[in-house]
Amino acid sequence: MIPAAFDYVRADSAEAAIAALAEHGDEAKLLAGGHSLIPLMRFRLARPEVLVDVGRVDDLKYIRDGGDHLAIGALTRHMDVETSELVQAEAPLLAAATSHVGDPQVRHRGTIGGSVAHGDSASDIPSVLIATGATLVAQGPSGVREIAVDDFFEGFLETALAAEEILTEIRVPKVGGAGWSFQKFNRRAQDWAIVGVSVQVLNGSVGIGLVNMDTKPIRASAAEAALVGGSSAADAAEVAPDSCEPTGDLNASPDFRRHLAKVLTRRALEEAGVS
Amino acid sequence: MEIAVKINGEQHRHDVEPRTLLVHYIRDTVGLTGTNIGCDTSSCGACTIHLNGESVKSCTMFAVQADGEELLTIEGLAASVNATDGQMHPMQEAFRSCHALQCGYCTPGMVMASVSLLEENPNPNEQEVRQGLEGNLCRCTGYHNIVKAVLECAQGGAK
Ligand SMILES: Cc1cc2nc3c(=O)[nH]c(=O)nc-3n(C[C@H](O)[C@H](O)[C@H](O)COP(=O)(O)OP(=O)(O)OC[C@H]3O[C@@H](n4cnc5c(N)ncnc54)[C@H](O)[C@@H]3O)c2cc1C
Ligand code: FES
Ligand code: FES
Numbered sequence: 001m002i003p004a005a006f007d008y009v010r011a012d013s014a015e016a017a018i019a020a021l022a023e024h025g026d027e028a029k030l031l032a033g034g035h036s037l038i039p040l041m042r043f044r045l046a047r048p049e050v051l052v053d054v055g056r057v058d059d060l061k062y063i064r065d066g067g068d069h070l071a072i073g074a075l076t077r078h079m080d081v082e083t084s085e086l087v088q089a090e091a092p093l094l095a096a097a098t099s100h101v102g103d104p105q106v107r108h109r110g111t112i113g114g115s116v117a118h119g120d121s122a123s124d125i126p127s128v129l130i131a132t133g134a135t136l137v138a139q140g141p142s143g144v145r146e147i148a149v150d151d152f153f154e155g156f157l158e159t160a161l162a163a164e165e166i167l168t169e170i171r172v173p174k175v176g177g178a179g180w181s182f183q184k185f186n187r188r189a190q191d192w193a194i195v196g197v198s199v200q201v202l203n204g205s206v207g208i209g210l211v212n213m214d215t216k217p218i219r220a221s222a223a224e225a226a227l228v229g230g231s232s233a234a235d236a237a238e239v240a241p242d243s244c245e246p247t248g249d250l251n252a253s254p255d256f257r258r259h260l261a262k263v264l265t266r267r268a269l270e271e272a273g274v275s
Numbered sequence: 276m277e278i279a280v281k282i283n284g285e286q287h288r289h290d291v292e293p294r295t296l297l298v299h300y301i302r303d304t305v306g307l308t309g310t311n312i313g314c315d316t317s318s319c320g321a322c323t324i325h326l327n328g329e330s331v332k333s334c335t336m337f338a339v340q341a342d343g344e345e346l347l348t349i350e351g352l353a354a355s356v357n358a359t360d361g362q363m364h365p366m367q368e369a370f371r372s373c374h375a376l377q378c379g380y381c382t383p384g385m386v387m388a389s390v391s392l393l394e395e396n397p398n399p400n401e402q403e404v405r406q407g408l409e410g411n412l413c414r415c416t417g418y419h420n421i422v423k424a425v426l427e428c429a430q431g432g433a434k
Contacts, residue, residue: 001315008276008293008339031340038335039317042296051293055340079329103410104395105320105388108329109336189409190318 003041007050013057014139014166020052021164022141030054030166032075032114035106060113060168063087069135069171074113079104081112091172093132093180093200097124100182103190116152117167119159119216124184126153126217127198129170130209131180137169144168156215175200179272183264184211187251194251195260197240199268206274213244213261220244223265233274237266278342282307283351291338298322300338301348309349309383313412320411323384323391324348330391332410349383352390366390366428373424377415385411389425398429 009028011017021028027049031037034055040046054060060075063084070091072081081087082098101107101115101124115125116136128134129149136147138161152160161167179201184193196211197220206227208220222242226235246257279288282305289304301324302308310333313321322334325347347355352364363371366386376382385408392399392407399407404425405418413421 002296002299003294005292005294008337010339031337034337034340035317035335038337041294042315053340103320104392104407105323105330105332105410106317106335108326108331189406 001042001044003038004044004047006048008053009050010053011057014054014060014168017052017054017057017166018139018141018164020050021166024050024052026163028052030117032117033077033110034114035102035110036114036118036120054166065090065174066171069173072112072170072172074117074167074169075111076113078102078107078110078112078115082107090174090176091132093175093182093198094125094128094172096180097128097182097184097196097198100124100184106190112170113167116170117159117161119153119155119157121156121214121216121218122192122212123217124182124193124196124198124211127196127209127211128182128200129172130217130219131198131200131207132173132175133202133207134173135171136167137171138162138165139168140165146171150219153216153218158216173202175202178202179274181268181271183268183271185260185264195246195257195264197261197264197268199265199272199274201272201274206269206272208240208265208268210240210244210261210265213241213246213257215245215247218244220261220265227269227274233269234266237262237269240265276339276342278339280338280341280343281345283347283354293337293339295338296334297324297336297338297341298333300341301333301346304338307348307350311380311383313380313384318410318412319381319384320388320408321381321384323387323411325387325391328391328394330388330410347387349387352386364390365431366393366424369424369428369431370421373420373427375416375420375424381411381413381415385413385421389421389428392425393429399425401426 029048060073062073184196198209220240222239223236241258241261311321313319
């Protein structure tokens with residue numbers, strides 16, 4: 001199907017994109033890899049009047065060693081994250097989860113920044129950022145600010161980004177050889193997760209991020225707290241869905257999602273070496 | 276907006292509406308109808324072409340995003356490896372010899388995805404081929420002979 005008409009603006013820098021967003025206000029949307037936005041536009045679930053294409057902002061395509069974290073430019077494609085030796089060595093959970101995003105064609109176009117800025121609870125990448133305790137960097141007309149991942153996802157496709165802000169960088173803590181696991185339950189290979197779980201062992205704690213367990217990407221806070229309080233992995237997994245309000249759809253009822261969250265969290269904790 | 280795209284080695288220039296999907300541009304404006312459309316949901320892969328050497332779904336891009344880039348479609352595949360007139364690309368040859376198509380609707384996208392897969396992983400095992408083609412659906416073959424063709428092509432040392 002063919003999207004509604006729009007005006008097309010190509011930005012060659014973050015600054016140019018911010019200026020275009022500021023000029024067009026609510027009517028404008030950024031276009032990165034287009035693999036969430038174009039499908040929505042084809043069904044006319046989104047009808048932006050202006051698209052600001054940042055796909056050519058090469059300054060925002062990088063993966064750098066930032067000391068205690070990896071700094072990843074927002075326009076870096078899934079395929080480049082997945083195959084990066086630096087990511088595989090220092091943030092193996094991110095590399096693994098990224099390799100489960102869609103199919104190779106999707107990963108040749110889609111970007112890490114688009115995956116995060118879209119704020120989709122069904123997306124795999126936010127669960128990784130929650131589990132690892134990542135930081136998001138945004139740039140707007142009044143400068144650059146850092147946003148902790150726990151303050152970023154606000155509601156259904158809603159994030160802390162202001163309308164004239166662009167996400168520029170994702171900072172993922174380096175975890176070296178610490179235990180981790182990514183569990184994704186779906187019915188066909190390329191599909192989105194019905195439920196997914198990211199687990200990352202951190203210094204003195206365990207981070208657990210859930211996919212598709214609420215209207216927004218969500219942390220399994222009750223399970224994390226149970227582990228801190230000395231519960232076994234199996235007992236902690238039982239409370240994984242506690243603060244979540246999963247939705248029901250063709251694939252799964254809310255109850256089935258809660259069940260999956262428990263089973264997948266237990267498997268993930270076991271694979272990550274948490275007993 | 277005016278765009279300039281190189282398709283199968285040939286330069287094209289056209290004025291397009293920004294909302295024109297790349298697959299419609301290729302089929303309707305340029306007239307290369309080998310690239311198929313099989314769905315509305317970016318799922319089937321029938322529209323797979325190469326953008327700067329990598330597989331992409333041309334239904335999930337706007338033509339304006341391809342401005343200044345190089346595209347390869349199924350029509351240009353054989354010539355891209357200097358096959359002489361009437362000769363096929365080794366992947367097309369492998370699809371034929373392994374009987375990897377029935378109705379043929381998925382085949383152009385399947386072949387383009389397979390060539391890109393071998394570029395990235397020249398020596399895949401069966402599991403890697405199946406995973407590498409997860410973005411391409413076939414309603415006829417049951418995939419078995421498609422996987423066989425890709426493995427045969429890889430073993431033939433051809434890309
Ligand atoms: C067939 C198919 C299967 C898929 N399967 C999966 C899957 O299994 N798991 C998964 O996680 N994802 C999946 N995806 C989605 C894919 O990961 C997308 O690439 C991703 O969600 C969005 O990234 P993008 O670069 O394409 O963003 P776009 O579609 O270009 O943008 C998405 C939204 O984010 C905004 N945006 C983009 N970049 C920025 C930025 N730098 N700053 C501020 N706002 C920005 C845009 O304005 C838009 O609102 C799938 C997509 C398809 C088509
Ligand atoms: S037509 Fe492009 S994926 Fe189906
Ligand atoms: S051969 Fe008919 S769809 Fe694949």
